[in-house]
Amino acid sequence: MNRKEEIIYATLELASVNGIKGVTMAQIADKVGIKAPSLYNHFRSKEELIREMYVFLREKAQKNNLEGPLDYTKMFEKKSLEEILLSSVSSYIGMISNKNMLQFLKTLYSERSTDPMAAGIMVEETERMLAQSRDLFYALAVHEKINKTNADMAAMTYALTIHSIIDYRMDKITAGELKEFGDENSPVPGKITDFIKWFSNMIGGNNYE
Known part of the structure; x- marks a missing residue:
């Protein structure tokens, strides 16, 4: 170190x-x-330190959670849309559930309404999630898992809904109502699993397998 x-x-x-x-x-x-x-x-400055801490902890958590470069062809092979989305969100949740990353996010969540720096980092994280979701849904369209005309709106709807559920879970953790991000039998909360199942059917996942 x-x-x-x-x-x-x-x-x-x-x-x-x-x-x-x-x-x-x-x-x-x-x-x-x-x-x-x-x-x-x-x-x-302290601000530079906090911002570099965010980048460092995020990259380290992401590296620990991924086995290698993202390969959409391999990721999509013989999988339904529901399975692909669940795999994607599981990877993201694994990253933010990393011990140090989760501790950092808990601190940001508790201060984002009063601290512009904390709010700014949370905005950046949301924008990262939106961009990654957009890339994922463009790839889904190319691989004919979804209708191409729905890619942008589907990506935004998916990302912001997942984000709101994550916010809800983080608030419960900060309030002391939860100790871990996931549910008892799964690292992915049931509300997210239920949404992905519904969403996959709504955008025609079964028709584009």
Whole structure:
């Protein structure tokens, strides 16, 4: 682990207790065991540190969750639309359920209504999800799993519905009503599974297998 990673993990630990707003650069430096001015050799500001922490934790969680580059042909082979969407959302949930990523997201969720930086990162995550969903649905159209004329609207409807259910689950975790993101017998919440089944039928998945 290099020094920048030490700083990121120390910041995450402090933020999980005090919130992002409640963490100072001096506290971070003390946690790492360096002098405060030395911290600025790695990050020019607290905002830069938090944003780099988001990118680092997301990439690490995504790398741990994926076996290799995304191959749509292999992903779609002999699978129904419902199976493809469930596989896709399972991968995303696996990424955000990573221990460190989940802790970071919990902190962001609790502060996004009052902290522009937290809100900005959540907007970026939503935009990433929308873009990835759009790419997925374009590929589904190319492979004739869905009607091409429905790809853009289907992608937006799918992504924003999944996003709203994830928001709901994250709020329950933050409120202490849930300990884990998934259900007892599945990492994917039942509400998402039910939506995917309904949605696949609505956009003609059974006709495009």
